[in-house]
Amino acid sequence: MEFLLVQTLNGISYGLLLFMLSSGLTLVFSLMGVLNFAHASFYMLGAYFAYQISTRIGFWPALVAAPLLVGAFGMLVERFGLRKVHPHGHVAELLFTFGLAYLIDEAVHLVWGRQAVPYRVPAELDGPLFQILGSQYPIYRGFMMLVSVAMLVSIWLALTRTRVGLVIQAALTHPQTVEALGHNVPRVFMLVFGGGAALAGLAGVIGGNAFVTDPGMAAAVGPIIFVIVVVGGMGSLAGAFVASLLIGCMQTFAVSLDWSLGGIGIAQAAPVLPYLLMVLLLIFRPKGLMGTREG
Amino acid sequence: MKRLLLWGGTALLFVAAPYLFPGGFALTMLTQMGTFIIFCLSYNMLLGQGGMLSFGHAVYSGLGAYIAVHALNLIGKGSLHLPVALLPLVGGLAGLAFGVLFGYVTTRRAGTTFALISLGIGEMVFACALMFPGFFGGEAGISTNRVVGSPFLGVSFGPPLQVYYLVAAWCILSMAAMFALTQTPLGRMANAVRDNPERAEFVGYNTQHVRFLQLALSAFFAGVSGGLSCINFEIVTAENVSAIRSGGVLLAAFIGGVSHFFGPILGGIVFIFFVVALSGYTKAWLLYLGLFFVLMVLYAPGGIASLVLMQLPVIRAGRWSELAVPFLVAALAAAVALAGLVGLVEMVYRLSEPGASTALQVLGVAFEARTAPPWFAFAAVLAVGLAALRAAARRAGARWDAIQLGLRSGQA
Numbered sequence: 001m002e003f004l005l006v007q008t009l010n011g012i013s014y015g016l017l018l019f020m021l022s023s024g025l026t027l028v029f030s031l032m033g034v035l036n037f038a039h040a041s042f043y044m045l046g047a048y049f050a051y052q053i054s055t056r057i058g059f060w061p062a063l064v065a066a067p068l069l070v071g072a073f074g075m076l077v078e079r080f081g082l083r084k085v086h087p088h089g090h091v092a093e094l095l096f097t098f099g100l101a102y103l104i105d106e107a108v109h110l111v112w113g114r115q116a117v118p119y120r121v122p123a124e125l126d127g128p129l130f131q132i133l134g135s136q137y138p139i140y141r142g143f144m145m146l147v148s149v150a151m152l153v154s155i156w157l158a159l160t161r162t163r164v165g166l167v168i169q170a171a172l173t174h175p176q177t178v179e180a181l182g183h184n185v186p187r188v189f190m191l192v193f194g195g196g197a198a199l200a201g202l203a204g205v206i207g208g209n210a211f212v213t214d215p216g217m218a219a220a221v222g223p224i225i226f227v228i229v230v231v232g233g234m235g236s237l238a239g240a241f242v243a244s245l246l247i248g249c250m251q252t253f254a255v256s257l258d259w260s261l262g263g264i265g266i267a268q269a270a271p272v273l274p275y276l277l278m279v280l281l282l283i284f285r286p287k288g289l290m291g292t293r294e295g
Numbered sequence: 296m297k298r299l300l301l302w303g304g305t306a307l308l309f310v311a312a313p314y315l316f317p318g319g320f321a322l323t324m325l326t327q328m329g330t331f332i333i334f335c336l337s338y339n340m341l342l343g344q345g346g347m348l349s350f351g352h353a354v355y356s357g358l359g360a361y362i363a364v365h366a367l368n369l370i371g372k373g374s375l376h377l378p379v380a381l382l383p384l385v386g387g388l389a390g391l392a393f394g395v396l397f398g399y400v401t402t403r404r405a406g407t408t409f410a411l412i413s414l415g416i417g418e419m420v421f422a423c424a425l426m427f428p429g430f431f432g433g434e435a436g437i438s439t440n441r442v443v444g445s446p447f448l449g450v451s452f453g454p455p456l457q458v459y460y461l462v463a464a465w466c467i468l469s470m471a472a473m474f475a476l477t478q479t480p481l482g483r484m485a486n487a488v489r490d491n492p493e494r495a496e497f498v499g500y501n502t503q504h505v506r507f508l509q510l511a512l513s514a515f516f517a518g519v520s521g522g523l524s525c526i527n528f529e530i531v532t533a534e535n536v537s538a539i540r541s542g543g544v545l546l547a548a549f550i551g552g553v554s555h556f557f558g559p560i561l562g563g564i565v566f567i568f569f570v571v572a573l574s575g576y577t578k579a580w581l582l583y584l585g586l587f588f589v590l591m592v593l594y595a596p597g598g599i600a601s602l603v604l605m606q607l608p609v610i611r612a613g614r615w616s617e618l619a620v621p622f623l624v625a626a627l628a629a630a631v632a633l634a635g636l637v638g639l640v641e642m643v644y645r646l647s648e649p650g651a652s653t654a655l656q657v658l659g660v661a662f663e664a665r666t667a668p669p670w671f672a673f674a675a676v677l678a679v680g681l682a683a684l685r686a687a688a689r690r691a692g693a694r695w696d697a698i699q700l701g702l703r704s705g706q707a
Contacts, residue, residue: 035407081593088596091348094410095549096592098350102542102585110579110640113647219538223418226411234408268426275419279400282412286403 006137007252013141015248016148017210020203021221022228022240023155024196030235031172031192033090034082037097040222041104042197046070046204047213048112051119059122067201074197078190101218109215116214144206151202168192227274231281233288242289247274302471309463313456322455328567329462330523331544333469335551335559335566337516338544343553344477345509346489347402348410351417352517352544354397355390357536358420359518361430362389363525364437371443379441379452383465383522390518394511402506405492409506417541424533436532439525452526462523469516474556476512485509543570546588552598561599578648579640614698621691628687632680638673 025039049069053062077100085092120126121140128136159165171178171188179185208217228247232239254270281288312325334356341347363386369375370382377385401412424431431437442453450457476482484505487495492502525531534540543566551562569587573580595602609615638657642664645655654663662669 029407035411081589084593085596090407091346092592092596094348094407095545096589098542098545099585099589099592102546103582103589106579106582106585110582110644111647223414223538227415230408230411230415271422272419272426275415275422278412278415279419282400282403 011249011252013145015245017207018248019244021225024199026240028196034093038101040218041101042070042200043204044218046201047208050205051117066205067198070201071194071198075190075194078193116212119209119213121209227278233290236290239290324571326459326462328564329466330520331567332560332563333520335548335563336473337513338548339559340513345485350414351541353540354417354420355514355517356521358393359386359390359521360525360531360535363522364439364531367439383519386522387515387519391515394514398507398510420536438530441526552600555600558598558600621694625687625691628683635673635677
């Protein structure tokens with residue numbers, strides 16, 4: 001019982017982190033049609049920036065500054081890179097972000113080395129939050145959930161209740177009309193791309209010290225968030241949310257269970273599960289969980 | 296006639312290459328190039344000819360290599376009778392089988408979704424490679440010995456030169472086969488499905504079926520290249536099915552140019568040069584490769600092949616000499632910018648890598664990466680180079696446009 005409870009909480013906190021990543025990816029995809037391959041690299045940059053800032057001035061300034069830095073970098077990428085390849089079509093854009101992911105990963109290797117950096121949970125968040133039936137639940141896990149939920153609620157409010165949010169929503173479906181009404185759609189694109197990057201950066205800031213900050217972290221999480229986008233249905237935020245929680249819980253449970261099937265432990269098979277889910281879903285429901293478009 | 300000349304010349308080049316570039320190092324590189332060219336061309340059957348952007352092509356070459364390595368070990372034990380020269384065929388058939396299996400799932404969708412699914416399949420196979428150590432050999436991989444049985448007509452595949460000629464023969468065969476495939480109705484339909492799937496469906500073709508066939512055939516050739524790499528390296532590890540390998544073939548094919556049949560051949564040559572030659576000099580070679588790729592995406596999306604073919608009409612009109620000087624100036628400016636960039640990157644690496652010496656020497660001038668002056672110097676070189684490149688590119692572009700205009704008005 002306590003195992004179930006703790007693991008569910010862990011699964012949800014991991015799932016929420018995944019959703020912070022996949023939501024940015026989904027927003028950018030549905031707005032610009034660009035699948036940002038470098039999204040996980042932005043996540044990694046967020047963690048490394050936060051580490052660098054937290055060694056100088058502390059964790060709390062890093063929590064604000066690192067996502068902003070990553071967001072600014074994302075805007076530069078959109079303005080001087082993506083916008084240039086846009087006329088060549090979506091494949092060129094995808095390839096550009098793919099190359100960018102290569103560059104960011106290698107730059108991180110060069111600047112911070114190949115080993116993990118000691119990016120740690122700040123002292124005031126280190127310790128047990130509460131006890132459930134004899135086992136302790138760390139404060140930092142709770143903090144992660146708090147940040148993710150706060151982030152998601154504020155994004156939702158910003159998208160549905162503010163003027164900018166309405167323009168973004170309108171530009172999703174009718175970019176020409178929005179442009180005709182006098183809004184600068186390319187600037188909206190830049191803003192959304194930067195926003196998505198900043199979200200990934202924030203996920204990196206809180207995920208980097210909860211897990212591990214090393215040059216492999218982008219490659220570890222990247223394929224998972226792409227799977228989430230496919231499983232949830234391309235371009236569907238609600239689908240991404242469900243898929244994130246599903247895969248988050250699935251991974252957490254699989255790693256901690258010690259059942260075995262035909263000589264292979266569930267824990268060993270954990271890395272394969274999300275991809276297996278994707279393959280099964282594609283055979284039986286090619287649109288994804290909540291997707292609307294085929295193709 | 297012209298085509299015959301081209302193929303004959305290529306074959307001759309393959310035969311003569313070990314004598315044109317003598318030495319063990321060159322031979323290793325040539326062998327790897329031959330193997331990789333097959334892989335790149337098979338990849339281009341998807342991206343260039345079928346419009347399918349795959350992030351998991353190494354699955355087919357890697358699994359082909361695994362089956363081939365097990366087959367080779369069986370031959371070594373004497374329980375399987377097959378000449379080693381036909382081992383790539385085993386790899387190819389294995390690739391084909393996995394292409395049929397996975398292709399059934401991946402080709403249900405096209406476009407970006409196909410790209411994501413291929414990535415997912417690639418990750419799945421890679422995760423499996425570490426899960427089933429019995430077949431995949433875990434972290435260490437499966438090693439083998441290519442010299443089995445008694446030599447046949449003096450050919451034992453022990454000496455690297457014999458392996459090179461085996462690779463060369465398979466490479467020419469595969470190149471010819473893949474080129475022939477582009478001329479078949481299937482090859483043409485693949486182009487149609489790439490360009491306009493809706494119209495292809497209206498004509499009465501099932502686009503999913505065309506994509507499936509194209510992927511299965513491409514997986515066959517990927518498997519052939521996997522079988523050859525198994526003979527060449529005598530070891531197959533999980534790296535053979537990894538995302539790194541899949542990404543590599545994508546970079547190579549694109550750099551060469553996916554819109555022409557021979558583009559990926561150039562790309563394979565350039566890529567192996569980067570990997571084998573450059574990685575011996577600097578730890579940052581992947582960064583340079585990535586930068587090269589991004590610049591190609593930004594400024595030359597047609598790849599090297601398009602850049603070369605663009606010059607042909609100008610050369611034919613006898614006006615290329617007007618371009619030589621502006622191009623040379625731009626190349627010089629680019630070299631200056633590159634020197635500045637390389638200096639900065641290498642200094643960053645010296646500072647971050649524990650144990651690397653921070654004392655450097657360039658053109659007889661010794662300096663210390665921990666001090667500020669070299670940083671300013673290289674940054675200045677980079678800035679000057681970029682500014683010069685910008686100006687030079689603008690002048691070369693103006694010249695180019697003027698010539699194009701002249702050619703067009705000459706035609707009219």
